[in-house]
Amino acid sequence: MNQRVFHVLEYKKIIDQLAEFAASSLGKAKAAALKPSTDFEEVVQWQNETDEAAQVIRLHGNVPLGGIFDIKPSIKRSTIGGVLSPSECLDVASTIYGGKQMKRFIDQMEEPVVPILRGLVEGIVPLNELERQIRGCIDDNGHVMDGASDKLRTIRSRVRTYESRVRDKMDSYTKSKSKMLSDAIVTIRNDRYVLPVKQEYRGSIGGIVHDQSSSGATLFIEPQAIVDLNNQLQEAKVQEKHEIERILKELSEAIASDKSFLYQNVELLQKIDFMFARAKLGQSMKAAMPAMNDRGIIKMKQARHPLINQEEVVANDIELGESFTSIVITGPNTGGKTVTLKLVGLCTLMAQSGLQIPAFDGVEMAVFENVFADIGDEQSIEQNLSTFSSHMTNIVDILQYVNDKTLVLFDELGAGTDPQEGAALAMSILDEVVQRDARVIATTHYPELKAYGYNREGVINASVEFDIQTLQPTYRLLIGVPGRSNAFEISRRLGLDEHVIETAKGHIGSDSKSVENMIASLEESTRGADRDYEEAEKILEQAQELHRELEDNWKKFEDKREQLYQRAEQKAEKAVEKAKMEAEEIVKELRNRKQQADFKEHEWIEARKTLEEARPELANKKQKQNKPSSAGKRELKAGDEVKLLSLNQNGTVIDVISENEFQVQVGIMKVKAKRKDLEYIKSEQPLKEKPMATVKGKGYHVKTELDLRGERYEEALTRLEKYIDDAILAGYPRVSIIHGKGTGALRNGVKNFADNHPAIKSHRSGGMNEGGGGVTILEFA
Known part of the structure; x- marks a missing residue:
């Protein structure tokens, strides 16, 4: 990288600012030695490091980087047999502790994801024993303790x-x-x-x-x-x-024995401190991480010169390297042309140094092998060179190294000599640089160069805006619009007689007049487009804000509705639980009575099953309420099967209280419900007796299983005998007899019956999916 450009673009001032944000002398030394890199991969890595540190600062604020010292000289003295002072030993202990604090801070961090920082702190060695040894001998004031x-x-x-x-x-x-x-x-x-x-x-x-x-x-x-x-x-x-x-x-000997770990810790802490210094500098400038490329493309939106007060600096949009590779900026003195050159050059050096760019998000910067700048009056009295000679000497040196990986900045190209010759020379130099595919930004006063941008491919005109009303530059860059002199307008505003101005206009050619008119029209069109863009930006921002508010309100509504659903379901479950408990108490009491022989076990089982089915399921996530179908609006009558929407349970209408109110049986519960809370499912179907078949297997309706649970032994065997006859008539190859486990008496009775029945070929206990030992499977011959 050309060393002279650092002075011309005031790169040292950026480095001085960077050093102020370092927390330790280690970080300050690293900052002072920073130079732009020309290695694309290295620059990308530096930018990623700075971005990680910026994310940590944005989410966590302060970073524990205190108490870290440059102990490398002390380590070196201890390794050659020197005896360290108490304060030097204390600095070693403090640096060990600072490394542990930083390691703990990064390890405990959940957000953001920081793979680079995690990789660095993994290499920090705690050295607890050495720190404990030093702290046990030297107090915080640097005195050896008793x-x-x-x-x-x-x-x-x-x-x-x-x-x-x-x-x-x-x-x-x-x-x-x-x-x-x-x-x-x-x-x-x-x-x-x-x-x-x-x-x-x-x-x-x-x-x-x-x-x-x-x-x-x-x-x-x-x-x-x-x-x-x-x-x-x-x-x-x-x-x-x-x-x-x-x-x-x-x-000192203990410190020397751990020298390799101490050197490693110092190097890592220096790098971490330097990363956070770069991030803090970017935060102070309200800067953004640039996306780096090696294609010579620069895109900066609302970029600001980093060395101008943020309250005074004028932001500009700058593009170079994609649609065009060269920009020729024209306009009056003190209008901001040179500031624009320095802005592009300095931001390029900053980006290649791993620093963020003072511009809006989405900034894109290129990695150049060389950045050249011919800016300012380089007249040298000692060398007896004129302004023109000094500039030309510098340009000659630049042209020796220009290629497609170069950024060149020319200020007042061709100035200091005869205007006609200077303009011709300026165009020739630009042609040479453009042909080498370098990226070029040049400023000039020569009117001949206004036409240069129209006649050359890859070159575009630009100008700095001048306010005729206030006679002051606005410092806004207008790309695509060449500058105009504004001499007549300025003279008129300053009070020059109109006839003198008109006479002066008569001395210039028609071509010059039409060019000035064209430039004026372009300026007005550009200003109008900028105003429309700003207005569209405001409308878009308002629309986005409204959209965010609507999303927030909708989320609150959904959350509230879900809470109400859950409360209703919890209330219903409590009611069912209460009814279930009451039913269990009744069952318990009845079983203790002498009349318990009048109740069969399977009836209790069915009753408890009904209670379990009546239990509502709590919604664990948001569900859309089912809208009643057109059939759900029909008139309801007793016996209709309906869905109770508030409980999400099916039930049967048992009584019509009024046109809009019904009594519904839900499981074992009877509830009153409004019509709007009921959805019609189907009407009660009249029971039809199915005739017994006299022909085997045809039209004969009998289940493939028989449930004997709760039956007395004699009654169970009587039912079993009748069931076997029916199953044989129905033509079933096998049937299941449910007898439960209990004492095993009923199971043994079923098996004995099967052994003695001529139509039963074999029998076996049910499998895992067939009821296990509580079921016996009978196979017919």
């Missing part, structure tokens, strides 16, 4: 004892010899406790003089009586220092 070793605790206890004795002795001097002292205080000189003694009392207090005041009136004397105590104190402090050095050496 508990770092038993020996250090003993030494420090001795130091405190000696200090206490020295202070007590010195305090006795300040009280008894206060007149001899300049001030009744105890101070320290050369790490020894001394007294500020007046010069004239030097002989009265014997001892060692360690210092004197600037005037010489005060001497700092260590009394002879405490010299031994001070010596003992200093000896204890020397021992303390040696023990601290031993502890720090031990910690």
Whole structure:
């Protein structure tokens, strides 16, 4: 990548902003070294990393990146035998803890999906033992604690004892010899406790003089009586220092033993911090992730220059590389042409650096091998070059490297020389660059280049808008519309006589007039189209908002309806449960009575089955209420089978209370229901007796099974004998006899009967799907 372009496009200012968002010195160093990549796959990877970090910030806000330090120099010193200071050891422990915090934060995250971050934190090694060892020796202020070793605790206890004795002795001097002292205080000189003694009392207090005041009136004397105590104190402090050095050496060796893991953690944390710094920069710019391509296509909607205040910058739509590969921008000075060039160039460098682009979503950027920019006045007095010569020197260098993977930005191409020659040279240079299929944006004042865009394939004109009413540029870029001078309109607004303006118009050719009129018409058409687009955008936004409101209200309605359904069904189930419990109590009571012989077991079974069938099913999900059919509107009468819609159960009309109210039998329940809650199913069919057949197998109606449960033994065998005769007449090959399990007496009676009956070939117990041991299958001969 061309290095000069970084200065011209002010790329360094973006890097400085990026570094401010890094949470650690590691991230700041990584940001400071950032350069655009020309590798397409690498750029895509960088963009994906930034997008992941942006999603995390958007959903979770703060990210735990505090307490991370650049400990690489400390690790290196420890590996060559150096002894680290307490603060260096504490930084190592803090960085280990910061890595664990980051790992825990990502591992516990459910949303969003962040495969890149998860892959990074998987490589972070906790190193709990090393962190515990350091924290057990050094406190949060960077001091070695007494508990770092038993020996250090003993030494420090001795130091405190000696200090206490020295202070007590010195305090006795300040009280008894206060007149001899300049001030009744105890101070320290050369790490020894001394007294500020007046010069004239030097002989009265014997001892060692360690210092004197600037005037010489005060001497700092260590009394002879405490010299031994001070010596003992200093000896204890020397021992303390040696023990601290031993502890720090031990910690340094432990750090050196884990150097590979520590280096790995630092590298990963640096990369994570750098990812989130890029995301935070994008968030501050209200930027979007660009879709990268290697086809030289740039599409930016409402793009803003990242270095201009967001309250002042004018957003523009810019496209390049698809319908056309070159843009020629014309228009007045200070209209924003150069800003547009720098916007495209700087955003390209940012995209290739993994940074997001200050534009609306849907932005698309290309990866170029080189970005060249010839912008500004490059006049060099030292080289004795004119403005034109300086620009041309730069252009000559650019043309050596231009190809189809290049973005070229020309500002005021051909300026600084004769207008006619400059315009011809500008067109020739553009032709050369366009033929090499490079992507080009050029600004110019030359009117000849307005026609250039119409006569060249792949080239389009553009201009920066100028408001004639306010005599101010609007900084809006109009692609497809060449700029016009506006000299006559500006002069008129400034008060120039009309006849002077008309005379001036007479001096220009008809071709120039028609071109100016055409440009004016194009500008007006473009402005009208923009206004229509903005209005359509507003209407679309309002329609989308209305659609969202309708969806929300419909969802609330559905939820409310479902709640009401569930409440009704739960209420109905409670009623059935209550009735069931009451019925069970009645059954229990009847069985305990002496008359229980008058009731048969199968009747209880049928009754309980009816109760179970009356139980409604709760709806677990939303169901549409069935609409009554046209047949459901017919007049109901007793005996009609109906569906009770509120309970979603079938029943039978047993009484017509009124035209709009009926009594319905639902299972064992009798309920009153309105006509609108009933759906007609069918009418009661009159029972018809089916004649017994006298011919075997023809028209003879008998079931293929006989249920003997609840029967007395003798009655059961009598029914069995009659049933076998009927089944033989019906021509059945086999029948099922249901006798239940019970005590087994009835089952044995059925089998004995089968063994002695000449028409029964064999018998067996029922299979798993036939009733098991509670059923006997009889096979006829």
